[in-house]
Each structure stands twice: as C-alpha cells, then as structure tokens.
Amino acid sequence: MKIGILGAGRIGATAARLFVAAGHEVAISNSRGPESLRELVAGLGPARAMTIDAAATFGEVVLLAVPWHREDALPRPELLRGKIVIDAMNPYRPEGGFFDLGASTSSEIVLQRLPGARLVKTFNTIYYEHLATRGRKDLPVEERHAIYIAGDDAKAKEAVSRLIEEIGFAPVDTGSLREGGRLQQPDSLIYNQTYTAREARAFFRNELHKLVDTLPGSELAEALEAMTQLNGGRRG
Numbered sequence: 001m002k003i004g005i006l007g008a009g010r011i012g013a014t015a016a017r018l019f020v021a022a023g024h025e026v027a028i029s030n031s032r033g034p035e036s037l038r039e040l041v042a043g044l045g046p047a048r049a050m051t052i053d054a055a056a057t058f059g060e061v062v063l064l065a066v067p068w069h070r071e072d073a074l075p076r077p078e079l080l081r082g083k084i085v086i087d088a089m090n091p092y093r094p095e096g097g098f099f100d101l102g103a104s105t106s107s108e109i110v111l112q113r114l115p116g117a118r119l120v121k122t123f124n125t126i127y128y129e130h131l132a133t134r135g136r137k138d139l140p141v142e143e144r145h146a147i148y149i150a151g152d153d154a155k156a157k158e159a160v161s162r163l164i165e166e167i168g169f170a171p172v173d174t175g176s177l178r179e180g181g182r183l184q185q186p187d188s189l190i191y192n193q194t195y196t197a198r199e200a201r202a203f204f205r206n207e208l209h210k211l212v213d214t215l216p217g218s219e220l221a222e223a224l225e226a227m228t229q230l231n232g233g234r235r236g
C-alpha cells in the first residue's frame with residue numbers, strides 16, 4: 001500500500017519506520033521540505049521525502065502527524081477527498097493544555113477542514129516511544145498493545161485496522177468519530193495507557209462508568225452499545 005505521511009517528527013517518523021518494515025511504500029513530509037528529510041529517509045530504507053501536497057497525492061492512505069492547531073500544515077482538501085486519512089493529532093495548545101472544543105471533537109473539526117476524507121482517528125492515544133517499541137507480531141492480536149480507532153467509515157476502519165495489525169498492535173474500535181473520538185481524547189481514561197486489546201475490552205465492559213465525566217449523558221450508553229457491536233460482541 002502507498003502511505004503518505006504528513007509530519008516527520010516523533011509520530012510521523014516512527015510510523016514511517018513501522019510501515020516500511022511492514023512492506024509498504026512510504027512518502028514522508030514536513031514543513032521545511034524534502035531536502036531537510038534526506039538523512040531521515042536514508043535511515044528508513046525504501047521511503048521517499050516529498051512536499052506535504054505531494055505526500056498527500058502519493059498516499060492511498062495518508063497519516064496526519066502534524067500539530068492539530070496548524071491548519072496550514074494540511075494539504076489542499078481536494079487532494080484527500082475520498083482517501084483514507086488517519087488522524088493522529090491531538091488538540092494541544094502550543095502554550096500548553098488543550099483547546100476547548102465544546103461538544104465537538106478534534107477529528108470532527110479535522111473532517112470539516114478536509115471534507116470528503118475518509119477519516120479514522122487513531123495513533124493519537126499512544127506515546128510515540130510505545131509505538132516504536134511495543135509492537136509484537138509474534139503475539140495473538142488480543143494480547144498485543146491496543147491502539148484505538150474511531151470513525152464513521154467502516155471500510156476505512158477495516159483497512160486501518162489491518163495496518164495496525166501488520167505493525168504488531170491490536171486495533172480496538174471505540175465507535176464513531178463523535179463518541180469514539182471523545183473516548184480517545186487526551187484527558188480520557190484510555191489515553192496513553194498500555195492495555196492489551198483483551199484488557200481494553202474488559203476495561204470498557206467493567207470500568208466505563210468512570211468515563212461519565214468525559215462522556216456525559218446519553219452518549220455514554222450509545223458509546224457502550226456501539227463498541228459492543230463494533231467489536232463483534234466480544235466481551236472481556
């Protein structure tokens with residue numbers, strides 16, 4: 001698969017390394033242009049450095065790994081229309097803390113910026129050093145480190161789930177961009193945890209009531225229902 005990566009920092013470069021190792025064709029980009037990525041790309045093996053727009057055009061799947069607040073870091077929306085776009089970004093303020101998004105979630109706002117993209121929110125809850133080191137292809141999927149996914153496009157989520165499995169992790173579906181997206185926010189109880197998929201599902205079953213603070217009102221029941229269905233009714 002051709003994967004375009006926007007952002008060549010901690011998450012972008014780590015994901016690039018893992019995708020190359022899994023046999024994918026990777027193009028990576030940053031704010032300073034391909035020349036500045038020469039050394040990184042040489043160390044990655046079969047990967048290319050491109051501009052942001054060229055990497056977006058190159059990818060069948062495109063990973064967003066730039067600062068969320070930098071709208072100018074995103075390519076022209078028409079370049080991503082109809083493509084699977086992975087949103088790894090968190091809405092950190094440059095001066096610290098998070099943007100208050102009201103009832104919305106950061107990925108819903110990304111989708112407004114990139115209309116027509118088949119957006120999947122994932123890789124946003126995992127610390128980049130864990131992403132670099134905790135992949136275990138030798139383990140059964142349920143015993144691997146969980147990486148959460150949220151989105152409204154089932155086929156896009158399936159494709160991204162395969163990618164996650166190929167790099168040694170376990171995809172765990174949290175539901176829609178709204179409900180799952182909220183569960184995956186930086187202040188949630190699953191953020192930066194090192195649960196296996198089995199532990200994550202048990203957590204959802206046994207502990208989700210603790211998420212009431214992050215997911216108030218009727219949305220909690222909807223999220224629970226959605227997760228049970230989306231994870232094939234698997235329990236614990």
Ligand SMILES: NC(=O)c1ccc[n+]([C@@H]2O[C@H](COP(=O)([O-])OP(=O)(O)OC[C@H]3O[C@@H](n4cnc5c(N)ncnc54)[C@H](OP(=O)(O)O)[C@@H]3O)[C@@H](O)[C@H]2O)c1
Nearest residue numbers: 007008009010011030031032065066073089090124127128
């Ligand atoms: N670090 C983590 O463990 C972690 C975990 C999960 C999710 N995330 C999220 O992943 C995203 C990237 O985080 P990171 O830690 O990888 O950041 P990082 O190491 O600071 O890298 C940021 C990358 O974005 C590029 N960039 C910044 N402004 C840009 C612009 N205006 N146009 C084009 N490219 C631009 C930078 O390019 P230049 O170097 O050329 O400026 C750099 O390659 C963030 O949204 C973060 O919330 C991070």
